[in-house]
Amino acid sequence: MNAHSFWFHRGRVWALNTSLAGKIATSAKLRLRRKKFYEYKALYWMMLPGILYFIVFHYIPMYGVVLAFKNFFILKGIMASPWVGLDHFRKAFADPYFFNVLKNTLVISFYKLLFGFPIPIVFALLLSEVTHMRFKKLVQTVSYLPHFISWVVLSGIFISLFSMEGPVNLLMNLFGMEPTVYMADRRYFRIILIVTDIFQSFGWGSIIYFAAIAGIDPQLYEAAIIDGAGRFKRILHITIPMLVPVISILLILKMAHILDAGFDQVFNMYNPMVYEVSDIIDTYVYRKGLVEANYSYSTAVGLFKSVIALILIVVVNKAVKTMGGKEHTLW
Structure with missing residues (x-):
């Protein structure tokens, strides 16, 4: 060879x-x-309903996005309707009222994030220091309840509270103040939206922080107590740093919904008197799409909102990663 x-x-x-x-x-x-x-087949079977939900209600409906680029006629159907390209987007950007709606959405969402995001954290921190278990469970249960009440019911309660004959105006009369229709006053309506949203969501939002606090190693607290650290110092130097990964992830996910100012809440509480300060993208899309039957235009506005939300979540995720929190990001 x-x-x-x-x-x-x-x-x-x-x-x-x-x-x-x-x-x-x-x-x-x-x-x-x-x-x-x-x-782990039992876990896969448990995942199946969730996967089917997202496929049926989130992925299959994406087919309807093509309406944003067509002049839709019901009798012709989606595919037979003529293409118009970006005409509906140009129409939206040329409409001054659209920018007012966008501004309202951003302002309301920003204030909800600014004031509503820290409150569940503070609530969880304070309640985790309570040692009386019965009182602690009672407060937790009471704080969760508003989350399970529909905004239709809650809105009726708040409208009654802030009406001319409601308890709020009766209380103001005791201090010599003139009665005000708060739900129809532009000066107060956004404040009412933010306060009522916090009331409805802070208890439920604190659950994940309670779980994260419960997972902290007790030996860290024991060592801090031996070193003479009080409650405040233990919270400041142990609890809060251990919560940073959870806070970062939830903040990133919250930014994805920055343009979701709360359709259920706003739709049930607003009225034409306060449209200028309360009309948001979701209510605008509802009126244009379902009330006026302008399906293509409303789809274009909704698609614009989704694209902006995607950009925001990517930017915030990148910003957190740049600041040295790679383990605190989504990807």
Whole structure:
């Protein structure tokens, strides 16, 4: 056997061995995955309803996004309706009222984030220091209840509270103040929206922080107590730093909904008197799409909102990663 034949034969043997080793490794990986699947099959079955929900109600409806680029006629259907490209987006950007709606959405959402995001954290921190378990459970239960009440019911309660004959005006009369229709006053309506949203959501929003606090190693607190740290210092130097990853993730997810100013709340509480300061993108889309039957235009506005939300979540995630919090980001 000459040298050329030797090296050729050796190369073929090496290639066959490598291919065989690769097949064995692949087969081993498949067996391992199959084993893990059967080991955790109960969890996969539990995931199935959630996956089906997102497929049916989130992914399949994405087909309707093409309406934003068409002049939709019900009798022709989606595919047979003529294409108009970006005409509906140009129409929206040329409408001064659209920018007023966008401003209202951003202002209301920003104030809800500014005042509403820290309150569940503070509530969880304060309540976690309470040692009386019955009182602690009672406060937690009471704080969760508003989350399970529909905005239709809550709005009726708040409209009654702030009406001319409501308790708020009766209290103001005791201090010699003139009665005010707060729900129809532009000066107060946004404040009412923000306060009532915090009332409805802060208890439910604190659950994840209670869970994160419960997962902190008690030995850290014991060591701090031995070193003479009081309650405030333990919160400042142990609890809050341990909550930073959870806070970062929730803040990033919150930014994705910065243009969701709360359709249920605003729709049930606002009125034409306060449209100028309370009309948001969701209520604007509702009127244009369902009331005026302008489906293509409303779809274009809704798509614009979704694109902005996507950009915001990517930017915030990148900003957190840049500031050194790679383990606190979504990806």
